Amino acid sequence: MASQPWLGRGFSYExxxxxxxxxxxxxxxxxxxxxxxxxxxxxxxxxxxxIACGLWQAWRKRHTDSRYSLAILFYALVFMASQGMFIISNPRETWVLFWLPLGIALSKGLAEKR
Known part of the structure; x- marks a missing residue:
């Protein structure tokens, strides 16, 4: 990491x-x-x-029918700190634990714009 701090080692790096x-x-x-x-x-x-966009949308809607989006997204963010690489490198049932809450939170903002 120290040798390539700005762009990293690339996504093919093992x-x-x-x-x-x-x-x-x-x-x-x-x-x-x-x-x-x-x-x-x-x-x-x-x-x-x-992630910040998703959190912002979930925070703005915390008092409406989508108030659980923030809690679910927060859970996903904590989950990603310890087991998160598996949602990218090996997507299975854990994939849903991050991408679904983030998608729900972001979709609330899109629906509001319509």
């Missing part, structure tokens, strides 16, 4: 090292750390911008 306890590590587990490693500061800022 993490591969042995940690202090001898375990073979191939993923950051955190989507935030993964975005920083692979996309650099620019990639992380773009991810955070998308």
């Amino acid at each position: 993490l591969d090292f042995i940690n202090y306890s001898g375990e073979h590590i191939t993923t950051t587990h955190s989507v935030y750390m993964g975005a920083l490693l692979k996309g650099g500061i620019v990639g992380l800022l773009l991810l955070l911008a998308i």
Whole structure:
């Protein structure tokens, strides 16, 4: 990361090292750390911008029928800190835990504009 801080190592970069306890590590587990490693500061800022848009829409609608969007999106953001790389590198049922809440929050803003 230190050698390429702005644009990262690229999305084809494969993490591969042995940690202090001898375990073979191939993923950051955190989507935030993964975005920083692979996309650099620019990639992380773009991810955070998308998340901020979703949070802003959910916060604005917190007193309406979509008041649970904020709680679900917050859960997804915490989930992404520990198991988030699996929603990108290996999408399965966990994919829904991030993209669905974010999509719901963002769609509320689009529906409001119509």
